Every structure is written in C-alpha cells, then in structure tokens.
Amino acid sequence: MNYADILQQQKTFFNSQATKDLDFRKAQLQKLKKVVKSNEKLLYDAIYQDFGKSEFETFGTEISFIYKDIDYYLKNLKSFAKPKNVLTNIVNQLGSSKIVFEPLGNCLVIGAWNYPYQLTLTPVIAAIAAGNTCMIKPSELPENTMKAMAKLINENFDAQFLYVVEGSVEETTAILKLRFDKIFFTGSPRVGKIVYKAAAEHLTPVTLELGGKSPAFVTEKADLNIAARRIVWGKFINAGQTCVAPDYLYVAENIKAKFLKVLIEEIKKRNYTDNVDHYCKIINERNFDRLEKMIDREKVVFGGETIREKRYISPTVLDHVTWDDAVMQEEIFGPILPILTYKNLETAMQTVVEGEKPLSAYLFSNDAKEQELFTEKLSFGGGCINDTLMHLSNDRLPFGGVGNSGIGHYHGKFGFIAFSHQKAILKKSNYLEPELKYPPYSDAKLNILKKLL
Numbered sequence: 376m377n378y379a380d381i382l383q384q385q386k387t388f389f390n391s392q393a394t395k396d397l398d399f400r401k402a403q404l405q406k407l408k409k410v411v412k413s414n415e416k417l418l419y420d421a422i423y424q425d426f427g428k429s430e431f432e433t434f435g436t437e438i439s440f441i442y443k444d445i446d447y448y449l450k451n452l453k454s455f456a457k458p459k460n461v462l463t464n465i466v467n468q469l470g471s472s473k474i475v476f477e478p479l480g481n482c483l484v485i486g487a488w489n490y491p492y493q494l495t496l497t498p499v500i501a502a503i504a505a506g507n508t509c510m511i512k513p514s515e516l517p518e519n520t521m522k523a524m525a526k527l528i529n530e531n532f533d534a535q536f537l538y539v540v541e542g543s544v545e546e547t548t549a550i551l552k553l554r555f556d557k558i559f560f561t562g563s564p565r566v567g568k569i570v571y572k573a574a575a576e577h578l579t580p581v582t583l584e585l586g587g588k589s590p591a592f593v594t595e596k597a598d599l600n601i602a603a604r605r606i607v608w609g610k611f612i613n614a615g616q617t618c619v620a621p622d623y624l625y626v627a628e629n630i631k632a633k634f635l636k637v638l639i640e641e642i643k644k645r646n647y648t649d650n651v652d653h654y655c656k657i658i659n660e661r662n663f664d665r666l667e668k669m670i671d672r673e674k675v676v677f678g679g680e681t682i683r684e685k686r687y688i689s690p691t692v693l694d695h696v697t698w699d700d701a702v703m704q705e706e707i708f709g710p711i712l713p714i715l716t717y718k719n720l721e722t723a724m725q726t727v728v729e730g731e732k733p734l735s736a737y738l739f740s741n742d743a744k745e746q747e748l749f750t751e752k753l754s755f756g757g758g759c760i761n762d763t764l765m766h767l768s769n770d771r772l773p774f775g776g777v778g779n780s781g782i783g784h785y786h787g788k789f790g791f792i793a794f795s796h797q798k799a800i801l802k803k804s805n806y807l808e809p810e811l812k813y814p815p816y817s818d819a820k821l822n823i824l825k826k827l828l
C-alpha cells in the first residue's frame with residue numbers, strides 16, 4: 376500500500392467522526408500506554424543498539440514522558456475538549472459565544488533522532504488527545520528505534536488511525552507532497568524550511584520545533600557550585616545531543632578562573648567515561664567527524680578524547696573561545712562546552728540579541744536585576760533561571776522556539792491546542808433585532824453607530 380492510499384484511509388476514517396468521540400480518544404491513549412509498557416524491553420534494547428543510551432536515561436528522558444503525557448491527557452481531556460464560553464459583546468446581545476475545540480484532521484508527525492521515542496510519540500499523544508489521525512515518520516538515523524516504533528504502532532493500531540512510515544529523506548519527501556491538515560516537525564532549522572515550503576503548497580498549518588545555539592550566562596552573583604552541577608548535567612546528558620542543552624557558556628570575567636575549576640571538578644565527579652553505562656555515543660560517524668573538527672586542541676582545558684570506532688567524545692571544555700571559532704559557527708549538538716567571557720552582562724546579552732533567536736537560554740544569578748534583564752532583553756523559546764533543561768518538564772509551560780528556533784508550541788494544554796482548530800460560535804437570540812445595521816442608512820443611525828462602536 377502506498378502512502379497516498381494510507382492517508383486516504385485516514386481521511387475516510389476521520390470523516391466518519393469516530394476520532395471525535397472522547398471515549399475513543401481515551402481508549403486509544405490507554406492502549407498506547409499498554410503497548411509501550413509491554414514493549415519497554417524492546418525499546419530499551421533498540422536505543423542501546425543505536426547509541427548506547429542506558430535504561431536509566433531512556434526511562435528518565437523518554438519513556439517516562441510518554442506515560443506522563445498519556446496520564447495527563449487522560450486526566451484533563453474532558454476539560455480541554457469542553458467548549459469554552461466567552462463573553463458576548465454589546466452588538467451581539469442577546470446572544471452567547473463559545474470556542475469549540477475541533478480536531479484538525481489528518482496529521483503528520485516527523486520526529487528527530489536525539490530523543491527518538493519522546494520527540495516522536497509525545498506529539499502523537501497530543502494529536503490523539505485532540506481527536507486526530509496520525510501518520511508518523513520517526514528519524515531514520517537511529518534505525519533500531521525507528522523499527523521498534525514501527526512495530527509497536529503498526530502491529531497494534533489500525534493504519535486508518537495511526538501509521539508509522541519507515542524510511543529516510545526519500546520517503547519523507549514523498550509524504551510531504553501529500554495534503555495533511557497539520558504537520559508537526561521536530562528537527563533542524565535547515566529541514567524545517569523544507570517542511571514549511573512543502574506545507575505551504577497545501578496551506579497546511581505547521582508546528583516547527585527547531586534548534587539553535589542556546590547560551591548559559593554565569594554571573595558573579597551565581598552560586599557557582601549549583602551552576603556547575605546543573606550545567607554539567609544539562610550539557611552532557613545524551614552526550615550533549617539535546618536541543619535545549621546549553622550550547623556555550625558566557626561567564627563573568629572576574630569569576631571565570633574560579634568557576635572553571637568548579638566546573639571541571641563537577642565533570643570529574645560524574646565519571647563520564649567511555650566504558651560506563653551512563654554516557655551515550657555520538658549518533659553516527661558523520662556527526663562524530665563534524666564534532667571532532669570543532670575541537671580546537673589549543674583551547675581544550677578538559678577532555679578532548681575521541682575514539683572514532685566507538686563514536687565516543689569525552690566531555691570537553693574549551694576556554695578562551697571567541698565568536699570566530701569553528702565551535703561558535705553552528706549548533707554544537709554534542710559534548711563540547713565552549714566558554715566565552717564577558718566584562719558587562721548587558722553587552723554580552725546584546726551579542727545574543729543580534730544573532731538568531733535561540734531555542735533556550737539560561738541564567739545563573741541570584742540577583743533580581745540580572746534576572747529581570749535576562750527575562751526582558753533576550754528573546755528565546757524558553758529557559759530557566761538557575762537551572763538547565765527543566766522548564767520542559769513543567770506541562771503548564773509552553774514548549775517551542777521563536778524565530779529561527781521554531782514556530783508554535785506543545786506540552787500540556789498547548790499540545791492539545793496545537794492539534795486543534797478553535798472554532799468560534801456565536802448563538803444569537805431571536806428576541807432583539809435592532810434596525811440599526813440594516814439599510815437604509817441615515818445620519819441618525821450613523822451617530823448611534825459611532826457612539827456604540
């Protein structure tokens with residue numbers, strides 16, 4: 376069966392109205408949870424084969440998100456899907472107004488490779504909760520996780536509702552020619568543009584979850600131990616292959632030497648080495664080579680070990696980095712942490728303001744003025760003060776980029792809205808029928824209109 380036929384089946388199924396039923400949506404979410412639960416081992420094995428990711432990290436950063444999101448929507452679905460009454464303006468009295476949350480229809484979810492289960496399946500969970508069908512294209516780079524997801528979904532769900540496409544650029548290009556009602560893409564800004572162009576052909580709405588160079592500022596008002604601990608965790612989890620990882624550090628010049636010591640001690644303490652289970656590999660040789668070229672040997676102050684056959688790059692810190700260095704020319708997406716220093720925080724932030732808007736930003740400071748400056752001056756998708764990454768774990772916060780780092784949001788209610796159309800309904804009473812808006816017009820009517828509006 377080709378993709379156009381599968382999409383046609385999904386269109387027919389959606390038009391049957393079956394997915395709009397809340398009991399249907401709940402049953403599918405419960406089923407997905409059961410299927411993931413009974414196949415957890417398959418999922419752990421597949422990701423370990425692909426890039427050596429441990430069960431601990433896979434549960435903490437992937438599988439637990441799937442369960443959390445399913446439980447969240449099971450709990451909140453009724454209230455999210457309930458039409459929302461809003462006030463009615465004076466010219467529509469006597470009347471009532473409401474917003475109806477309508478599923479968009481047939482969705483396409485394209486996932487990235489770095490958290491393959493979480494980034495592919497949590498948008499699908501939001502799409503199901505909102506009452507849609509889904510075609511799903513996981514990233515082909517981690518081949519075993521792609522196959523595991525295809526097995527899980529295609530063997531347990533009807534293709535007219537959910538279907539996983541296996542394949543690479545050729546297959547993605549083919550499905551992007553089809554007319555979907557929504558495309559949800561996670562990946563690089565480069566491919567995001569390809570997806571956006573394809574979507575424009577059919578005026579299909581998109582959510583684009585992209586990336587960028589996310590800064591972390593460490594000021595003289597920071598707790599340096601806390602900053603080091605939370606930066607090291609956020610940077611080296613998944614071997615730096617995290618869209619919201621702190622890409623580089625901007626550190627106040629007068630505390631840099633002291634902070635660097637604390638930072639290096641913290642990395643040593645975490646024992647990231649090539650033979651333990653808590654540090655994963657670089658996804659493939661192409662990325663390994665790309666990362667290795669970014670390591671300027673003269674600037675390495677910690678780490679810098681690389682073993683190509685194991686796709687291993689040790690946590691690496693580069694000091695005395697400037698904007699001209701290779702490592703500052705693109706998103707790193709690996710375990711290399713460059714350090715830039717600043718004399719004036721506001722000037723340092725201005726250099727970020729003048730570049731592309733990052734997906735995330737972090738500030739380590741206990742000073743209210745610096746915190747305000749960070750919040751007000753910089754534009755970025757989302758971030759933390761005195762932590763890294765953790766903003767994405769709060770379902771009450773929207774997750775998404777801005778400018779070059781993305782379009783739209785998801786997580787929690789924002790995910791439900793991303794896959795819904797908010798239909799406006801005004802219900803008028805038949806009792807009041809002022810003559811005012813109807814011709815023939817007159818000066819008297821115009822005077823009243825001017826007063827009213």
Ligand code: NAD
Nearest residue numbers: 486487488513514515544547562563566584585586587618
């Ligand atoms: P990518 O853009 O290379 O690939 C993403 C998806 O696009 C994959 O499924 C791939 O098969 C598909 N694809 C690749 N080339 C294509 C083409 N020419 N035409 C059509 N489809 C194509 O991204 P990636 O390497 O998987 O992930 C890394 C990037 O994703 C980084 O920039 C990272 O910051 C970003 N990212 C963002 C988020 C987020 O939530 N905002 C999460 C993870 C990763």
